[in-house]
């Protein structure tokens with residue numbers, strides 16, 4: 001049985017140390033969450049997997065880590081300052097505030113129909129830089145990571161000399177003052193994005209747009225999401241004026257199908273918007289006039305003519321990815337003995353703890369010594385986090401690791417440390433217990449690392 005309610009996921013996340021309400025000791029900060037010891041491992045593993053597929057395994061995409069604090073002019077030219085808002089309504093009866101496009105004429109809290117007219121609500125967080133709090137010191141916490149890529153476009157071109165088509169990718173925090181954060185980590189005010197801006201010659205954009213829609217969907221499947229819970233939504237209405245096409249990858253969350261990642265053909269809007277002398281550039285998108293930029297964001301096309309490239313943008317949310325993966329991995333199973341076990345069937349490369357080493361008896365120094373030796377061997381082999389599990393009895397240890405998604409447990413027992421002449425067939429062997437099948441196999445320590453790599457942690 002897969003997870004049926006958000007409550008099951010929220011409860012598991014808190015109980016086992018994945019995700020906590022932020023500032024909970026002071027009543028919590030709405031729409032803000034903290035990642036606990038296991039959550040941070042899962043998050044880093046997901047980000048690393050994205051980084052590996054985007055940057056390490058390709059030669060046409062470059063990494064970047066731009067700053068969060070953003071120049072006001074950048075977010076003016078990008079259009080955010082004027083238009084980055086959601087329509088908001090207030091309920092006059094219970095004073096709650098909602099996104100107008102999320103409700104249908106009545107207050108979801110008290111059912112009243114006495115609502116105010118829609119007003120735009122600005123989503124960007126402002127801050128002041130420097131000691132003087134005036135208009136000139138206004139800066140923003142970025143609402144998306146993308147702008148840092150566009151403002152560094154020339155630096156990357158000048159320092160790395162890429163040829164079209166090529167991409168620049170980054171992962172990092174983004175901030176939006178959402179009117180109604182909700183559905184756990186699905187809609188929050190501080191989150192992380194994994195964004196690629198893939199620059200192509202005008203005319204090649206349709207091909208690359210299709211390529212990235214398919215590539216991104218396949219990537220999420222390779223992370224463990226099932227095909228039948230993913231849907232492509234090719235938007236035809238309500239998309240940005242400069243966008244030639246937008247596809248949302250929707251996932252079936254406990255609260256329904258919603259956006260996990262968006263892929264857009266943003267034409268030459270972004271690089272055009274941030275360029276000087278726009279009239280000389282033959283920009284196709286409608287941009288704001290720019291008298292502030294000191295450069296033209298162009299690069300040579302195949303005929304060596306400078307062009308403002310089109311950009312295809314796959315933009316994914318880390319939190320939405322984690323929620324989808326937890327939802328997909330969560331299972332409650334009835335065992336032969338009638339007991340229920342909760343198991344998180346995460347792909348091994350995402351699992352927060354890779355391997356748990358468990359002593360059959362905690363009060364036997366020889367066994368504990370061997371446990372430490374095996375853990376050391378596995379840690380040196382770079383599997384990721386290897387835990388020595390000393391809590392409770394063996395059954396409890398297995399249950400804990402089922403619940404947090406540890407792909408396998410390695411048990412050290414009396415036979416492991418038995419003298420060679422007494423039990424030659426068991427000497428220097430351990431038991432590996434498989435999280436998903438519950439099967440157990442006896443493996444010789446000399447073959448352990450190789451066996452784990454071939455069976456569980458295939459690259």
Ligand code: ATP
Nearest residue numbers: 178186187188191259260261262315316317319320
């Ligand atoms: P929505 O329509 O759900 O508000 P959006 O279309 O505004 O999302 P984009 O601007 O396309 O979102 O951002 C790209 C990705 O960033 C989204 O697909 C999502 O995964 C993530 N994201 C955006 N807003 C949030 C948020 N408030 N909380 C968590 N993730 C978010």
